[in-house]
Amino acid sequence: MTNPQNWWHPARHEGRRPALLARNRIQAALRGWMAEQDFVEVDPCALVISPGNETHLHAFETDAIGNDGVAQRMYLHTSPEFAMKKLLAAGEQRIAAFAHVWRNRERGARHSPEFTMLEWYRVGEAYDQLMQDCADFARLAVQAAGSRVLHYKGHTCDPALPFERLSVADAFQRHAQIDLLPTLGPDGATDRAGLADQVAAQGIRFAPDDTWSDLFSRVLAERIEPKLGQGRLTMLDRYPIAEAALARPCADDPRCAERFEVYACGVELANGFGELTNAAEQRRRFIAEMDAKERLYATRYPLDEAFLDALALMPDASGIALGFDRLVMLATAAPHIDDVIWAPVAQG
Numbered sequence: 001m002t003n004p005q006n007w008w009h010p011a012r013h014e015g016r017r018p019a020l021l022a023r024n025r026i027q028a029a030l031r032g033w034m035a036e037q038d039f040v041e042v043d044p045c046a047l048v049i050s051p052g053n054e055t056h057l058h059a060f061e062t063d064a065i066g067n068d069g070v071a072q073r074m075y076l077h078t079s080p081e082f083a084m085k086k087l088l089a090a091g092e093q094r095i096a097a098f099a100h101v102w103r104n105r106e107r108g109a110r111h112s113p114e115f116t117m118l119e120w121y122r123v124g125e126a127y128d129q130l131m132q133d134c135a136d137f138a139r140l141a142v143q144a145a146g147s148r149v150l151h152y153k154g155h156t157c158d159p160a161l162p163f164e165r166l167s168v169a170d171a172f173q174r175h176a177q178i179d180l181l182p183t184l185g186p187d188g189a190t191d192r193a194g195l196a197d198q199v200a201a202q203g204i205r206f207a208p209d210d211t212w213s214d215l216f217s218r219v220l221a222e223r224i225e226p227k228l229g230q231g232r233l234t235m236l237d238r239y240p241i242a243e244a245a246l247a248r249p250c251a252d253d254p255r256c257a258e259r260f261e262v263y264a265c266g267v268e269l270a271n272g273f274g275e276l277t278n279a280a281e282q283r284r285r286f287i288a289e290m291d292a293k294e295r296l297y298a299t300r301y302p303l304d305e306a307f308l309d310a311l312a313l314m315p316d317a318s319g320i321a322l323g324f325d326r327l328v329m330l331a332t333a334a335p336h337i338d339d340v341i342w343a344p345v346a347q348g
Contacts, residue, residue, distance in 0.1 A: 023340050044083035046101070051078045059301065119319065130320045141159075150264045165237055175227050178202060184240055187254065199218070213292075225268070238258075239256065283308055325341060
């Protein structure tokens with residue numbers, strides 16, 4: 001007998017279809033906005049020689065077999081970032097992509113192994129502009145969905161209200177009573193013991209072998225993220241440089257980076273940067289990230305040498321990636337990411 005829980009069962013599809021049609025309207029609205037702003041929509045290939053070099057990003061691997069029968073290890077990209085920055089080096093000024101991306105070890109109500117990322121870049125513009133872009137997209141999304149606010153698990157967020165801009169250090173102080181900046185050295189080096197003492201004092205449990213980064217992530221997830229984007233959008237700004245492998249340092253404080261994340265209803269929607277263009281520094285950070293990945297997961301990904309070469313030609317730019325499916329989820333009040341994907345990845 002056909003299982004009515006299958007997404008393709010007519011009864012199940014009937015319930016999903018309104019949100020899926022809203023997805024199409026939202027995508028059309030965002031494309032229209034980008035066209036009005038003179039963005040060029042690009043379509044990077046998904047098969048790459050490096051899927052990204054961040055410690056906790058996990059890729060899908062494959063072998064590309066050449067005409068000579070020799071195999072080359074390749075990956076499905078976790079983001080179109082490297083390709084799009086190469087296009088900036090080539091001379092493009094404003095580009096955007098609705099890209100299917102793949103991330104392994106990710107499945108749940110807000111995570112799908114394959115999902116759609118909207119990524120866009122602005123040459124010669126401050127990363128602050130991306131915050132306004134995200135607020136505009138959230139307003140367009142609720143309008144296209146026939147709603148007024150974003151919804152998730154009983155929480156709401158009105159994108160028509162002025163957004164909150166909150167530094168990571170202020171968020172740690174306000175929501176977790178932790179003074180973060182003294183645990184960072186002038187060069188961004190981290191003081192694990194100093195942070196661990198404060199985390200323990202707040203009654204947050206952690207493992208003896210947790211690194212500074214692990215402690216940071218634990219506090220962020222447990223004490224801070226649930227408080228963000230409640231009632232209005234939150235732009236969580238100025239991440240520690242140790243948590244911003246692809247962002248340039250803040251001009252007024254090299255301990256912090258031009259990185260921000262967008263939150264609505266406690267859900268992260270987007271991750272933006274003032275882009276790092278120093279190839280030597282980028283290489284150093286990538287190697288450090290891969291060293292950590294090898295230590296934690298016993299694997300590492302190669303560097304994209306062409307990407308590092310392209311950074312020498314890349315102009316100052318700001319860029320951001322938005323989880324399009326999550327935006328649709330919140331605009332349609334869908335409880336699960338699979339509810340807003342036309343044909344979800346099969347469950348094992």
